[in-house]
Every structure is written in structure tokens, then in C-alpha cells.
Amino acid sequence: MLKSFLVAVDGSEYSAGAVDYAAELARQSESRLTLLYVIDIISLEGPFLADLSGSVGITPFLDFQDRVRTAMEEKAAMVLENHAASLKEKGLDCTTRVETGVVSRTICREAMEHGAIIIGRRGEHASWKGFLLGSVLEEVARGCSRPVFVTPLESRPLRKILVAYDGSKTANRALGVAASMAENRGLEVAVVCVSSDSRAGHGHLSEAESFLKPHGIVPEKILEGGAATEGILSAAGSSACDLIIMGAYGHSRVRELLLGSTTDGILRKAKVPVLLYR
Secondary structure, three states: OOOEEEEEOOOOHHHHHHHHHHHHHHHHHOOEEEEEEEEEHHHHHOHHHHHHHHHOOOOOHHHHHHHHHHHHHHHHHHHHHHHHHHHHHOOOOOEEEEEEEOHHHHHHHHHOOOOEEEEEOOOOOHHHOOOOOOHHHHHHHHHOOOOEEEEOOOOOOOOEEEEEOOOOHHHHHHHHHHHHHHHHHOOEEEEEEEOOOHHHHHHHHHHHHHHHHHHOOOOEEEEEOOOHHHHHHHHHHHOOOOEEEEEOOOOOOOOOOOOOHHHHHHHHHOOOOEEEEO
């Protein structure tokens, strides 16, 4: 069972949703929560800021940069204070941290001290990016070795888990964390396998059922055909699941190069949170 969560916040509506889900996850399991705000060093020291200072004739530049840093630090403190207060209202304590660095790399580094990351699907500039995922999320999903819990804009109670299962090592790990969560929280479990080979698909579902049986869990078994992304999302909708748990890359071996197409599609389109497990 995951006992420690790093919650990445930036003051956006999406990070507020991440904090709400952190509270939901921590309430029953007594998990440790750490809220992390990362001051983007690229915004603080990058070429845009240098060009801006020169164009408006600010002298000396270092004074301008210090003022920008101070403003960013004040914003970070305010965001963390507000989120910590919302958790306190729910009877939960948390630790808060402010770090300066490349945002995605800093999150991945700090996550090594925790069981999992909780992060909003998009960041504070989401309204400018249309349908795109946040670049920070993409980099964290690619580069972090910890499970990544990706949250939508609005939170809702967790009652039923959907596990995407294809027999891979990451899918087996995902099934394990689903079993642990379901046991501790009394959640229902559905397992979906997307396969054009009916025999192979039913075989994977039987494997998952056998794995869950010692945990006292009788899963709903769903076989879908067609594309993996559409099959998983269809199962989540038809079974009224509140959380999708899946291995981050399935059988793919190219995770260092790009986010797997199925993982990317699920993150873009899912209306419920997604827990990526390795």
C-alpha cells in the first residue's frame, strides 16, 4: 500500500484537484503527504527574463531578477498555505516544500523519498494549451521511477477501480497495487483486457482473477477489441469506474524516447484519475 505521496502544486485549478485526491487517498490509509511547489528556474533565469530586463531599461538587472524571485517565492508560499489549510479542514496534516529548479526534474528527484507522485493533468497555463497535456506531466511520466497519480480537474469519491491488464510486468504491478487499495478501502475492482485474440484475452483475464482471489476480490472481467486506448476508456465508462490503474508502457521498450501511445491517449481523454505504475 502506498504510504507516502508527493503532491505537485502550482496554484492552478488542476493542482487543487490533485490536493483533493491526495486527501481522499490519505484519509483511510494514514499516508504521509508532502506538498511541493517548484519555482521554475528557466522562467527565473532564462533568456526571456534577460531580454525583458534589457528592453525596459532596468538597471541593474540583478535587482530586477531578485524582485522576480521574491514574487515567485511569495506566490509559492501563498499557494502552499492555501492547500495546507484545505487539508487541515479535512483533518489531515501535511509537509510543505519550495524548491527551485527545472520543474519536472525537481519533482522526479523529490519523488524518490515518497511512494508516489500526485499531479494534475495540466498546469496553471492549461487554458492556453487546448487539448495538450502539460509538458511537466509528460516529462514526469517519462522520467520518474515512482508511480504517478494523474488527476483531472474535478475530484470525486473513489469507489471502483479499473485495472488495464495485458500480462506484462508493469500490468502485474498495477494489479498488485489495485488489490492493495481495494482491500484497504473496500473498493470494487474491474479488469479490462484489450485484445483482438479472444482466447488470449480471456487467458489474461483469468490470470488477473487468479491473482486477485487470495485478496478476497472477485473482479468484473471485461474483454474489449480494437485500439487499446478506446477499449480501456470504454470499459471505464460502461463500468462506472472512478480510477484507472495501468502499467505505464505495457510491452513497449522505448519509454526513454517518448510516452507510450496508449498511456498518452488515456491521459489525454480519461475523465477519471489515472495511476501509472511501473
